[in-house]
Amino acid sequence: AQTVTQSQPEMSVQEAETVTLSCTYDTSENNYYLFWYKQPPSRQMILVIRQEAYKQQNATENRFSVNFQKAAKSFSLKISDSQLGDTAMYFCAYNSGGSNYKLTFGKGTLLTVNP
Amino acid sequence: NAGVTQTPKFQVLKTGQSMTLQCAQDMNHEYMSWYRQDPGMGLRLIHYSVGAGITDQGEVPNGYNVSRSTTEDFPLRLLSAAPSQTSVYFCASSYSTGGGYTIYFGEGSWLTVV
Numbered sequence: 001a002q003t004v005t006q007s008q009p010e011m012s013v014q015e016a017e018t019v020t021l022s023c024t025y026d027t028s029e030n031n032y033y034l035f036w037y038k039q040p041p042s043r044q045m046i047l048v049i050r051q052e053a054y055k056q057q058n059a060t061e062n063r064f065s066v067n068f069q070k071a072a073k074s075f076s077l078k079i080s081d082s083q084l085g086d087t088a089m090y091f092c093a094y095n096s097g098g099s100n101y102k103l104t105f106g107k108g109t110l111l112t113v114n115p
Numbered sequence: 116n117a118g119v120t121q122t123p124k125f126q127v128l129k130t131g132q133s134m135t136l137q138c139a140q141d142m143n144h145e146y147m148s149w150y151r152q153d154p155g156m157g158l159r160l161i162h163y164s165v166g167a168g169i170t171d172q173g174e175v176p177n178g179y180n181v182s183r184s185t186t187e188d189f190p191l192r193l194l195s196a197a198p199s200q201t202s203v204y205f206c207a208s209s210y211s212t213g214g215g216y217t218i219y220f221g222e223g224s225w226l227t228v229v
Contacts, residue, residue, distance in 0.1 A: 045207075103218060105159070107155060107156055108157055
């Protein structure tokens with residue numbers, strides 16, 4: 001079974017600075033997807049960014065980018081120019097390419113952006 | 116476009132009571148699923164459906180039933196509520212395309228069993 005590990009339970013960053021959240025995963029599959037979800041205090045799950053494993057190019061979405069290292073099974077999230085609204089729990093998630101219904105989540109990293 | 120709608124948002128149950136969490140999506144998505152989120156943990160899959168009339172168990176199915184009579188609706192039933200089922204429940208829907216897909220989540224339902 002696939003597992004997702006987020007080794008940083010909590011992190012903090014100053015407004016306007018850059019922060020990187022770590023995620024590693026374990027799988028024997030070759031075709032899969034990786035995601036970062038943001039969960040603010042409202043508890044809504046918001047998709048931040050996704051990465052297809054077959055793509056070598058790292059995904060970017062505005063201030064959010066990933067460093068996808070397939071051989072190392074690492075998928076870190078970089079947030080540039082951090083804003084107060086980025087304060088949230090961030091979850092890394094794995095999906096097998098053949099099962100669109102199932103995400104396997106890490107335990108999350110609580111990010112606090114300080115003014 | 117409402118997306119994924121869950122009701123109720125908050126519910127308190129007594130041990131042994133039964134109830135149904137409703138989930139509806141208006142995006143004509145094939146896939147729907149239910150997750151639960153406990154403190155200090157990510158979401159865990161309870162049940163899922165790959166289309167109307169087809170359901171299957173996820174990682175933590177015990178104590179829950181589901182059915183999928185229409186594409187739009189995917190209710191989650193708690194048969195006899197237990198304190199261990201106190202959690203936040205998320206419904207999700209998704210569809211497959213040649214270029215990838217996205218899983219959409221509802222806003223969550225807070226359930227407390229006393």
